[in-house]
Amino acid sequence: MNKNYYKKLSQKYLDAALSPREERRLMAFLSKTEDPEFDEVKAVASFFAQGKSMYAVKQVRPVRRWMVPAGIAAALLVGVSLTLTFQRAQREEGAIQSMERTLASIFSSGTDIETELSELLTP
């Protein structure tokens, strides 16, 4: 084990000058060593590790530019299709009601043969 090398890495770590690869190497070393000379850097590293786990901000996926107009377009499409479906249902209902009125007018208008005959034949 090259103690001086890790001491250098520790110093660089405290100066926030480590590359990610060096940091991984240093953390692997710190997890194994019992050398009191590394206690200070271990304490700092564990402090940051705990802080990270406690206050880590979940990465929220950014809203992409195309999502807003696409959302509005989708909402409009749903709205228009619902309106058209409703209007179609209303038109169909109106057509059926008109049919009922027309047929009621026709089948209620004809002369009732029974009534006419009874009027003729009743003295």
Next chain:
Amino acid sequence: MKRYLSILFFLFLWVSASAQEGLYVEDLFEGRVIPAKMMKRNYISGSKLQPYGLDTYKSLFFQVGEGAFHTVEVLILKDSYAAEDKQLEYDGDHLTYAVICLPKTQTGLNRFLCFQAKEEKGIWDVTVVYLRGTATVGDLETMFNKKDK
């Protein structure tokens, strides 16, 4: 060639089934007697008519003068000649009411032609209805006759 002929044949069958199957009033429904824009038309077909025992309902409403009314009257009367049962009512020389049971379709469905006309100051209000379905004239009277007996 055979394939095209069979397509034409089925197209012909479909057209003849969808029209009023050789009736004189077909011209009226097609807008060839009175311009379509002068008529109020209501065409319904399909499952919505099932509760009434019908599969096709076509109605026309229009207002016409004496000459056009006479043409329509003649078409109705011509169709009534082939009728199995009919009820025709006249006011003077003019046909004012008709319920005509036409010969059945090839598939055995009942067909009816109904006509109602009323004159006011030389203008005729005319309603013509074509019905097709399993319902009989008795069924239609039961369903739609709202007159107190």
